[in-house]
Amino acid sequence: MVHTCVVAGCRNRSTPGTALSFYRFPRDPERKQRWIAAVNRKGWVPNEGSRLCSNHFISGKQVKNPRSPDYVPSVFSSDALSQNIKEANAFEPCDKQEAQVEAANALLFLQGQGHLIKGHQCEGEPKSTSSCLNSDDERKDEVMEKIVLGCQNESKQEEATRICFTKSVVYEAKVNALRKENMKLKESIEKMSLNEASFKNDPEKVQFYTGLPNYFVFETVMWLLVPHMKGDKNAKLSVFQQLLLTLMRLRLDLRNQDLAYRFGVKVPTVTRTVHRIIDIMFTTLVPTAIFWPSRVELRKNLPEVVKCAHPDCAVIIDCFTVSLEKAVSIDTHYHGSGATGFSSELKYVIGVAPQGAVMFVSRGAPGNISDKTLVESCGLLHKLLPGDVVLAEHDFGIKDLVGAHRADILIPRSELHETEQSNLDTIDEPSLAASQRVNVHKHVERIIQMVKRRYSMLAGPVENAFTVIDRSTSVNTFDKMVQVAxxxxxxxxSAVPHE
Structure with a gap:
C-alpha cells in the first residue's frame, strides 16, 4: 500500500525505491496526542492509515526513548518541506533475523553481560566503532522503552482488573441491598393492600375492617352472596372487593370518596356497589340471621344471670336514634302517631335475645315519635306469647299493651329499692337476688350497644341519599343497612357469657 505523509505541504509518498520511512501514529495516548499537536492540523484526527515520513525527525527517524528529541516529530520548516527527497540513507534496514539479534544483544547489555553477539552488522554498514556504539545505544533505548511500556501496560491492566473487581463487589452489594429493600416494600404493600391474601391470615385486619371475627366468617358471607352477584358482568371490582368495600362503609363509616381512592375506582362505582350489595344482603342474609326463635330455643341457652332472675325472659328491648345530615321529610307508615314526617333523625326499636342475638329491628321512624307509638306500631308485640317477660332499660308506657298479650315488662333498675342500692354500694357480698338484678341491668346495656359499637355508621349522621325509599321494597337504604348490620x-x- 502506498502511504502519503499527513503533514500539510509535504508530498512525500512511500513509492518503490524511496529511502524514506513512514511511521504510524503511536498507540500510547499521551505520545499520540503530542504527535497530533506537532502536525498542527486543526480539527484533524489520524486513522489507521495515517503515516508521518522520516523527514520530520532530526535524525531522520523516530526514537521511542522519551528522552530523545525525536520522540516527537519537530522538523516542519518550509525549507525542509520544499527540498527534494533526501538521499538514501547509507544503511539499508536489516532483515528480521538480524533485528532479533540486535534486540537480544541490547537486552543482554542491559542485564550487565556487556558482550555483543556477532553477525549483527547490516550489509553495507560502515564498520566503524562509533557507528556500532551509536546503533547499540539506540537499540538499548528502544528495548528500554519497550520494557517500560510493557510494565506500564501490565500495571494498567492490573489496576483495571482491581478496579473492575472492586466495582463488581460494590455493585453486587448494592443489588443485594436493593433486593432486600424490594422484599420489604413488597411485604409492606401486601400488608397495606386490600386483597384476599392480606386478609386470610390476619384476623385482626378482618375484624378492624369488617367487624367480623375472622376470615372464615367473612368467606361464609361472601359465598352466601355469590349466587346473587353473578348478574353484573361489568363489575370493576371482584366479589371479595365488593363485599369488603360495603362492610368498610358500615364498619368505619368511610365516605364514598375515601373508598374510591382506596379501591382505585370512581365515586359512582362505590355508590352503586354499596347499594347493590346492601340490597343483596337485605334479601338473603337478613331473613336467615334475624328471626324470633321459639320459646324452647330461647330458654335452652339462657345466660346464668338471666336464668336465675328472669327465666321467662323472651326479649330485651330498647330504642335508639340516628341523626341525619339534614332534616328531611320521612315517608313514614306510623299512622295516627301524631308525629310529622319531617325530622332530623331516625328512631328505631330493637329486640335482642338474652343470649345476645338481635331478634327484631323496626323500620326507621321520625325522631319525634313517642317510644310507645313506635313499639306499638312496629309489630314487635305481636311476637309475644303468654307468660313471656320483656326486659327494658326504662318504661316505654307499654305495660298495658304487653299485658294485653298476657305477657309482662320489667325494668331491672327499678326493681332495686333505694335501701338495696345503698347496701350494694357498702356491702362486699350483696344478696344473690340484688346482685342478679344489677347484672341484668349491665347485661341490657351491653347488648343494646353491641351493634352500635361494631358498625359505627349506625351512630350517624346519615347521608340524606340513604333515606330515599326503594320502590321495589318500600324500605329506604339506611333501614336496610341497620338490619344488615x-x-x-x-x-x-356473642360478647355475653352463657355461664
Whole structure:
C-alpha cells in the first residue's frame, strides 16, 4: 500500500525505491496526542492509515526513548518541506533475523553481560566503532522503552482488573441491598393492600375492617352472596372487593370518596356497589340471621344471670336514634302517631335475645315519635306469647299493651329499692337476688350497644341519599343497612357469657 505523509505541504509518498520511512501514529495516548499537536492540523484526527515520513525527525527517524528529541516529530520548516527527497540513507534496514539479534544483544547489555553477539552488522554498514556504539545505544533505548511500556501496560491492566473487581463487589452489594429493600416494600404493600391474601391470615385486619371475627366468617358471607352477584358482568371490582368495600362503609363509616381512592375506582362505582350489595344482603342474609326463635330455643341457652332472675325472659328491648345530615321529610307508615314526617333523625326499636342475638329491628321512624307509638306500631308485640317477660332499660308506657298479650315488662333498675342500692354500694357480698338484678341491668346495656359499637355508621349522621325509599321494597337504604348490620352482628361470637 502506498502511504502519503499527513503533514500539510509535504508530498512525500512511500513509492518503490524511496529511502524514506513512514511511521504510524503511536498507540500510547499521551505520545499520540503530542504527535497530533506537532502536525498542527486543526480539527484533524489520524486513522489507521495515517503515516508521518522520516523527514520530520532530526535524525531522520523516530526514537521511542522519551528522552530523545525525536520522540516527537519537530522538523516542519518550509525549507525542509520544499527540498527534494533526501538521499538514501547509507544503511539499508536489516532483515528480521538480524533485528532479533540486535534486540537480544541490547537486552543482554542491559542485564550487565556487556558482550555483543556477532553477525549483527547490516550489509553495507560502515564498520566503524562509533557507528556500532551509536546503533547499540539506540537499540538499548528502544528495548528500554519497550520494557517500560510493557510494565506500564501490565500495571494498567492490573489496576483495571482491581478496579473492575472492586466495582463488581460494590455493585453486587448494592443489588443485594436493593433486593432486600424490594422484599420489604413488597411485604409492606401486601400488608397495606386490600386483597384476599392480606386478609386470610390476619384476623385482626378482618375484624378492624369488617367487624367480623375472622376470615372464615367473612368467606361464609361472601359465598352466601355469590349466587346473587353473578348478574353484573361489568363489575370493576371482584366479589371479595365488593363485599369488603360495603362492610368498610358500615364498619368505619368511610365516605364514598375515601373508598374510591382506596379501591382505585370512581365515586359512582362505590355508590352503586354499596347499594347493590346492601340490597343483596337485605334479601338473603337478613331473613336467615334475624328471626324470633321459639320459646324452647330461647330458654335452652339462657345466660346464668338471666336464668336465675328472669327465666321467662323472651326479649330485651330498647330504642335508639340516628341523626341525619339534614332534616328531611320521612315517608313514614306510623299512622295516627301524631308525629310529622319531617325530622332530623331516625328512631328505631330493637329486640335482642338474652343470649345476645338481635331478634327484631323496626323500620326507621321520625325522631319525634313517642317510644310507645313506635313499639306499638312496629309489630314487635305481636311476637309475644303468654307468660313471656320483656326486659327494658326504662318504661316505654307499654305495660298495658304487653299485658294485653298476657305477657309482662320489667325494668331491672327499678326493681332495686333505694335501701338495696345503698347496701350494694357498702356491702362486699350483696344478696344473690340484688346482685342478679344489677347484672341484668349491665347485661341490657351491653347488648343494646353491641351493634352500635361494631358498625359505627349506625351512630350517624346519615347521608340524606340513604333515606330515599326503594320502590321495589318500600324500605329506604339506611333501614336496610341497620338490619344488615344487626344480621352481621348475629354472625359474630356473642360478647355475653352463657355461664
Amino acid at each position: 344487626c344480621a352481621l352482628n348475629n354472625l359474630c361470637i
